[in-house]
Amino acid sequence: MTNAPVALTTDNAFIARHIGPREHDIEAMLALTGHDTLDALIDSVIPDSIKGTSVLAPSKGQGEAEALAALKAIAAKNQLFRNHIGQGYYPCHTPTPILRNLLENPAWYTAYTPYQPEISQGRLEALLNFQTLVSDLTGMQIANASLLDEATAAAEAMTFCKRLAKSKAPAFFASRHCHPQTLDVLRTRAQPLGIEVVIGDEAALQGQSLEPYFGLLLQYPASTGAIADHRSLVARAHAVGALVAVSADLLALTLLTPPGEFDADVVLGSAQRFGVPLGFGGPHAAYFATRDAFKRDMPGRLVGVSIDRFGKPALRLAMQTREQHIRREKATSNICTAQVLLANIASMYAVYHGPAGLAQIARRVHRLTAILVQGLQQLGHLVEQAHFFDTVSVVTAQPVAEVLAAAHGAQLNLRLIDQTRVGLSLDETCEQASVEALWQVFAAPGQALPDFAALAADSGDRLPAQLLRETAFLQHPVFNRYHSETALMRYLRSLADKDLALDRTMIALGSCTMKLNAASEMIPITWPEFGNLHPFAPAEQSLGYRQLTDELQAMLCEATGYDAMSLQPNAGSQGEYAGLLAIRAYHASRGEAGRDVCLIPSSAHGTNPATAQMAGMRVVVVNCDERGNVDVADLQAKAEQHRDQLAALMITYPSTHGVFEAGITRICDIIHAHGGQVYLDGANMNAMVGLCAPGKFGGDVSHLNLHKTFCIPHGGGGPGVGPIGVKAHLAPFLPGHAHMAHKEGAVCAAPYGSASILPITWMYIRMMGGEGLKRASQLAILSANYIARRLEEHYPVLYTGENGLVAHECILDLRPLKDSSGISVEDVAKRLIDFGFHAPTMSFPVAGTLMVEPTESESKEELDRFCEAMICIREEIRAVENGTLDKLDNPLKNAPHTASELVGEWPHRYARELAVYPLPALRDNKYWPPVGRVDNVYGDRNLACACPPLSLYQDA
Template identity: 55%
Template sequence: MRTDAFALRHIGPSEDDLQKMLKTIGTETMEQLIFETIPDDIRLKSALNLEPAMTEYEFANHIKKLGDKNKMFQSYIGLGYHQAIIPAVIQRNIFENPGWYTAYTPYQAEIAQGRLEAILNFQTMVIELTGMEIANASLLDESTAAAEAMALLFDVRSREQKKNNVNKFFVSEEILPQTLSVLQTRSTPIGVELVIGNHEEFDFSNDFYGAILQYPGKFGQVYDYAGFIAKAKANEIKVAVAADILSLVKLTSPGEMGADVVLGTTQRFGIPLGYGGPHAAYFATKEEYKRSMPGRIIGVTVDTDGNRALRMALQTREQHIKRDKATSNICTAQVLLSVMAGMYAVYHGPKGLQYIANKVHASAVTLANELEKLGLYQINTAYFDTIVVKTAAKNVKAIAERNEVNFYYIDENTVSISLNETTSIADLNKIVAIFAEANGKQATTISELQNGNQIPASLERTSNFLQHDVFNKYHSETALMRYIKMLERKDLALNHSMISLGSCTMKLNAASEMLPLSMAQWNNIHPFAPLDQAQGYQEMLAKLEQQLNVITGFAGTTLQPNSGAQGEYAGLMVIRAYHQSRGDYHRNIALIPSSAHGTNPASAAMAGMQVVVTKTLDNGNIDVEDLREKAILHAANLSCLMVTYPSTHGVFESAIREITQIIHDNGGQVYMDGANMNAQVGLTNPATIGADVCHLNLHKTFAIPHGGGGPGVGPICVAPQLVPFLPTNPVIPTGGEQAITAISAAPWGSALVCLISYGYICMLGAEGLKKATEVAILNANYIKEKLNGHYDTLYSGEMGRAAHEMILECRPFKEKGIEVTDIAKRLMDYGFHAPTVSFPVAGTLMIEPTESENLEELDRFCDAMISIRKEIESATIENPNNILKNAPHTLMMVAADTWIYPYTREQAAFPLDYVAENKFWPTVRRADEAYGDRNLVCSCAPIEAYI
């Protein structure tokens, strides 16, 4: 046994266990199982061309050496990114803690109350700093949040505006360049016309439905937008404001000025730069727009006993319900990062945030005054943290880089300097010395910060914020550490038990992959730093792109999309650009099977495509004849097919090459949804099945943790004809020769967490990756066999095998009054998170064990499911007072003086022997979804509630 082989640590079952499992499912060898699972005509004929696997120790040394190639300059570039201090108590107890980073999205509220409370704190922080009525659980980055605002305001146009097709959206020229690029990408397909200009010269004509402003402007100028917003309102134009969140501690909030949407990034609230991400964007709006709001909202409700409980609210906004009628395809958030940002506000409280904001502003004022002494002209008339200096930029740049300092050079005579919470007096003296040398002057020495104020009295914040108890009681490290631990104990994550979610691939997020994220050489690089300062990143990202090309069989990759939904959208936009480059502007039909994930049709609609749904057969496969008929019918306008492979039903369809050929024969391209890539790696690939583009969920197949609902990364890999259209960035160009505009804010998206997938591939190598896929398929078929006779499996391949996941039929249990939700809630009493509930088929469970789970854990899960099946047998529709309907059972319930149930406390809480060894207690009983939606509350209780 090679104890230094990473595959041994990543893959759960031992060699002995594998033999037992193969025997259980009735096969002699792994090769036989794969032959019975994957059609032979799409099997890879040779091993993946990847470098030999590294040991964990070798990878640690490799990533340290690579990180040393990144230059640790002090960056004052700004443009929406600022160095921040991560409080050590948050770094150690959240960022580096698997109890927080391995949790799943909080769909099962009863075992996610800790995370839900942390996100509620985040939403409260956003609502109060922005002066708005409602906020969501975060979005992907500031630029995509701005695009969501543009789309939301388009959706909520007045009846008259919709009737007259009012479609112009004004964009202030003060907007961040990367945000403008994303707005350009997202506007055209949905029929929005952008008009970019000076907000002070805007004519407020009735051709416009909305506008977006930057506060402060991209180079730091603070404008009073109250007059603009009032005039806009008078002309039925709604206004979004992209606002720097730290500046809102000192500035009048956009909500108080009358804004309709406020958005931005919370990166400077204790989240590392990470060469561009992941960072949590924020999004706040008015209560009346809640049904059009993108992403997720955490809301307050009650449980079965009437006690306060939290859960995800307004589920009807989810894309799997609205599909192509959805106003957004965003189905995720940046939960881990929003938890960190919210906890930063909890730790510092209102007074602490004021201290930080005052120090940043005082640093900017002091620097401006000292540069003035050198005869240098500072042109911002009002500013928070950024000053703009007139000087010979070329001279400054050469001296600054020699001193390991980055500024932003607007043009040859203008330099922008953005200060942050890490800026010290020594840093200010270094900056002054650089400008003095560049101008042949003698520098003065700063000994203390000056008290001047460059914010006009009319814009100084007078309203209170963060008065709630939670922001005013955890300011010592001991107190915050205990608060974080209290919340963590309420959440079931992978550090407790298997999370067998179909389509979500909750696998091991190995510590050796995670450790580099805490290294300053990796987490402290500005995304717009010159490329020669980020050579370690450039090598790692280029290598990861090449590895993904090999794995998918494709020719090019972009890592820019920072979620799976963004990857879907990017893939479709690249297909759109390809057709247009050939003069085929009319190709806008997207064929999508009825079984597809709801983000597929939502993404197609956002890409300006018309969705045509194709039928699914009774066995779950695509109806090839219906597909052929529709492809021929729409041949003149066919843009693409969106297909998931293996299918959403967990089956390798043998007709896949015929399906892709039909699309190509009729002039279309094939987009493959990579949600189920964990069943392909090393055995087959998207190029082999005939796809042209696929997105990959690095937070699924390639081991980035889900973080409670994000971060995610959704790169796309493309065939040669699509490579020229891969997206660019306006500050640091990326992508192809005919690149589409930006998909997300940073050139390489959430670059920091790409280290995890890079490590995963480097340490597994070709052989380990293939084995991981094989074991994922084996684990699924082992569960299928163990549960056979207790639960029916809904779909299987032609030889009776599942892929890496399977769907259990639970609908017949309705005869006994038992719904699939009851099984999900009862699993909590056994210490497990439920599999995927009612997707893709209502009333079913979709199970995906992944390769990381060992035989012991698989057996524990199967024992729980079999035990629940016996409990279902004893249920009756006439008597709903049963163990499943009452699940989950809380400690308070079991320890209460009275017990009114027709089963014992032991049966409720300790149904199998193993549960007693490691009991997980849900902290609330079943959450009442309907009550919470009828009484929507998505922030902490007002201060009056504590009096």
């Protein structure tokens, strides 16, 4: 043996774990692009005007174990008190089979938005279950596949009512009994649109005319617990042409009359307490349900039932492009995402417990609350509610400060309502000991505690008799079949097996960045120190979160070159909105409130113009040139034309066309010279980290998609986080919250939005360090150019930069193939399924194209596998062009091919083997799609958005 020196320190291996290509692979990939080194390639891609703008220090990253230990120490600074705060957030149990088989399962959390339905049938079924759950419990005809949180769902309901109400009155009435955070977000959303929000007590409306209002928002049960009968108020509102939205508690609706049965027009709320941890405020799935007549105006996504080409039932996103990408500034919402992973947890919570189990949980929570109330009354306190479900407000016999101090000593959190009242909420995690601990807090020194057993025998229900639920719910077999752990485990496995996610294959989606979600990044989200904290807990209990958010904000500022950061926006769309609100407020602070024109390039993502109109701005479209770049002359002319009204430019960089535009600094200079601000959309920030910084080359504000650049998983279409970075002059106008130093301007319900998934990004940045982050950007650019070079002789690359190179994604032009062969971009996308691939982004930003983004996490082997599939498909198209394959009956037109169609007589003019094994390697690891090509037209013409009867599947 030799006495070779042994390293006594552990090298950080995480960068190599995150980045796919090895050094010898990188050399080969560089050779194909015509460059010797990564630095030389990047030097040819990044325009001279923005080189050297990065301020990211070349720091070393930490190893996985070291970073996890550091984060665990931070998490330990959070204090886990038992929470009785309520206010829309409740401790709950996440059933461990759901925790293990769904939340912690990469087959679910790495899945993409189900735009390709043939490879998304599992998650689409889970979402259909969610929609059925919501429709049944609310008594409404149709529900969407989730929204971001309860407060933003209420804001969507307000604008929904504004559009659809027969009344053209100017004001919206919101009950003061709604959750305070909901009212704050309503005020934020209403102000740019010129909507007057009137907050009051609906009981006082009894003798008043409702004609001043186009809509009403009510809370059921009220935030402080009361259960009111709203039937007469709803009827009066309808009589004057107003619509009524009701924010309702789903668990309470298992026992109470659903709002649909007292004629509500919209029902909304949160599904958080259906198995989703508190998480310091998120992410949680909001819900939104309405009448069938209003379905085409409903915000968000909608899963519908259609058929495939064999006539077999198949699921799809219904009306999925009706909003941002087609309607743009005429869109009624900028929501382009959902909280899919959380909605799926909630749906499976209902599947696991079933209707009887949910009702039993609700009855038990209510019974404990009734016992608690009787005991409080025995102790001399005044409970204000005669009827309640799980929440009450208490006028305390002793000073509130003393009660709160006693609660703190017992490690309990109560809700402070005012100087004479506190609020109490119980939940499914409460037991007899929880009630007795609360009595101890409220008892005066030496006062005997009530007898729990005696009160349990004596107390009855405290639900209003006229509002007891009489209709059945969740009668579909899916909610009555999987109540054993074995059954649920197998059901979840069967759904996951239908889908393609990142755990099976590269998902080369341009504009969406499906990079690795490393296990070490994901583990902390299930730690109780992060998961079990209430967003409105006293600040001294969340010191760990405070350190985490402070450090993450600093990390993101360093990566972007901005001076300040807000983590509140809980989706990219909300980040866009918050950014434009900051610009709007900045202009107003300077006496220039008249600046309301937003310039937006024609190539922009559809959320940009939708967001601008929501922020009260007028959209003026700027042309693009034949290379896909912003037409600078047109920009100059329109900036000059609107110089006195110019508020902002919204521009994506690198561009939506996948190139670094050389004129970006000149573009920013033009906007600034005409008094505007530059909103630089950070959707493509993963091409810039460590290479250039938007905050240093002209941007005033950017949102960041943490679910893209910074590794938060897509989860089947959500959760996401969209924080905004700003220059110092915009920092005073970042979103505020009642629980922050800056109180106004909340854009979502919780102060830090989807706080419980922020550890993912913290871990990613900490483990990569500045060096790793820069290398990730370099490899993303290299991988995209490698694919472009390998495929350019088969498919023209539509746009490139000045040196013939792309950024982190490339657009393959398939339009000439349609003319020569009749093969469409959809045919190619569906044929890729037979090769085991999720299709790249289809027909965006240019119809008839595929936008490919490989990410730095994919190995050269995987990139080559994708390229070989695309080349093979091109050969099949050539066979159609030369007549070897029939123009109508060929593998592309009939793709994808299912296993079931191989059985029996083969009806096609090509071989079975060509259909399902177009490349030999597929024999070792074949993905079989569960359905054939889905008929979108049929689905829209025969819209069904709840669980169909099983006979439909059995008869097919």
